[in-house]
Amino acid sequence: MNSPFLSKSIFTLQLFMLMCCSSFANVDLFRQARTLQHEGKYVEAIDAFKDYLLQPIDENSLDKQQLLTYSEALMQLMNTFQSKGEPEACVSTLEELYHASPILQKECLRDYCSIMGYALSRTEKMKEAEEMTLKVFTIPLNNATPERYFRDYAYAAAVFYSNPNYQKEVTDWCLEALEQARLCKNTSGRQWVTAMLGSIYKRNGQLSKAMELFRQSKEEAEERNDDLGVLNSLHMLIDLFLYWDVPEYADSYATEAILVEKEMTKKNPMVSAQSYINKGRTLLQLEENDSVVFYAEKAREFCESLPYNSGMVDVDLLHGTYLTGKGGDYMHLGIQELQRVTHQGTATNRAKAYHQLAQTYLKNGENTLAETMLDSMYALLNHKDSHIYIQADYKPIINHYLQNNNLQKVGLYTEMMLNEQQTLKEKKLNFNLVEAITDFHTRQQRQELDILRLEKANQRLCFIVYAILSIIAISAVVVLLFRQKRQHGRQMKKAGEKLASLIQKLNQTNAEKEIISQEFEEIMNDKENRQEIETLTPSILQKNGESRFRQRFELLYPLFLPRLRERVPTVTRREELLSMLIVLKQDNKEIADLLAIAPRSVLMLRHRFRQKIGMDAEKSLENFIEEILEPKNGSSKANEE
Secondary structure: OOOHHHHHHHHHOOOOOOOOOOOOOOHHHHHHHHHHHHOOOHHHHHHHHHHHHOOOOOHHHOOHHHHHHHHHHHHHHHHHHHHHOOHHHHHHHHHHHHHHOHHHHOOOHHHHHHHHHHHHHOOOOHHHHHHHHHHHOOOOOOOOOHHHHHHHHHHHHHHOOOOHHHHHHHHHHHHHHHHHHHHHOOHHHHHHHHHHHHHHHHHOOOHHHHHHHHHHHHHHHHHOOOHHHHHHHHHHHHHHHHHOOOHHHHHHHHHHHHHHHHHOOOOOHHHHHHHHHHHHHHHHHOOOHHHHHHHHHHHHHHHOOOOHHHOHHHHHHHHHHHHHHHOOOHHHHHHHHHHHHHHHOOHHHHHHHHHHHHHHHHHOOOHHHHHHHHHHHHHHHOOOOOOOOOOOOOHHHHHHHHHOOOHHHHHHHHHHHHHHHHHHOHHHHHHHHHHHHHHHHHHHHHHHHHHHHHHHHHHHHHHHHHHHHHHHHHHHHHHHHHHHOHHHHHHHHHHHHHHHHHHHHOOOOHHHHHHHHHHHHHHHHOHHHHHHHHOOOOHHHHHHHHHHHHHHHHHHOOOHHHHHHHHOOOOOHHHHHHHHHHHOOOOHHHHHHHHOOOHHHHHHHHHHHHHHHOOOOOOOHHHHHHHHHOOOOHHHHHHHO
């Protein structure tokens, strides 16, 4: 059984094992295979790894470092298959190699069992995966290194990750793997295990610890310029906040994941698809349904070259859930996609699809079909060997069976609901959630302040410089007029008071003055930076996200949004974005691209906004926005002053 964590994390595991390839006759073949792997030429890399592993070798002449190299090649072969999204082919290839290689049967038997156990866990053969993994610790580790210990502990934790009977062992294995990673300075492996440990803490309700580990994992990946590791950590953070029904926080990470994916030079179809799927999941929970289709289709493009269970199943689950929720003629299309998931998806995805189908049939009055779906879901979730966890709303199901006096089913699903609540320690988790979100807010604000500090200082400095120059000019004029006309003494006094006020504002600490002085020099030497501060381009919305766009907009148009909210108290964030883009002279197509929605959706958004405002048919929305931007009546200006 595949867990959500495992399906998103395999691509970040790269173990730096000690090796010396000089003694192998075809050492160049190994290097060639690694090069092909890094270049994303997976088919060629697999063939090269197989050729290397099957080359004739004198077992009696093998030394420690040669065996380490052989083990490394086997593991990288497995990693390449996983990157290609072919777990079943990986298992069959490993089995073929085992029967053909005396080295795997003897000297590298523990390596084979560890790698094969993990490969099996990527299929539905969880019982075999667990048996193979436990066998690892019964085989002595010859030529022990921290790298090999790390691999065994990390893979064991991953295999048993979803087994409720091994949670203590999984935690211990993760901690031991992290210690071995520290000893061998395996930063990529440490990042992967850190994220897995964070998922364990998340599942146990320790949200603050989970969030901290996810963020740590992300930072470690960023330090290594490991885009796959960054995306893996972002996906963990997205799942964390979606799980706790706070999609507004998940959305910021989902947007960041999209930006990272776009900048990747070596794209991995599965990881790229997951980034867009997560954005769609976030928007679905935010009820911004028009954009869900856009991101689902983007994900579908990446999944076309992958096996169904390696990506397309998640697209169908997302899109099918959206369509069934939309209802009408769309509902039947959604049902078809969800049914496809129930036939071809992993056990976890099948359970989710059954639950959504049951909910759809109940709403449509097709109770018999709904009960069939529920029975199928229950069989998956309560199988004796099941390690499946899904977040589900059982209250409508329980109400349905109550209305039909099916007390047995009421008892079954009530027990499931209570078990879920007990497992998650709901009361403690609610407290932890508040704590975690508060911590998140604090950290996010600190980060944003750090990122924007120089920009704000530059903005402030520019304002001060311009203000001083203006004051000097004004003061010169005032002095001239004072000399010419004594009766203007009141004006001179007022100007002096303004000057004194500004001078007081400039009276900062020595440290602040030094920072501002340095920043001022940078500004004066960087015209692009200066221009960026003084101008606002709509592309900032795509590049830096809504938050940065709003900050930049409010710097240039500080009164626009307050005026808009005064005129339209019920204005939504999406309507505010529309208005801001109209201020920037963007047409409907440009607005659609920037908001990642269809042009038709922009027209609908404009229509609904006009209705909310009560605008006459002959008046354009642009005219309304222009009136807010530059009010013509004196009362508005008086209020602002």
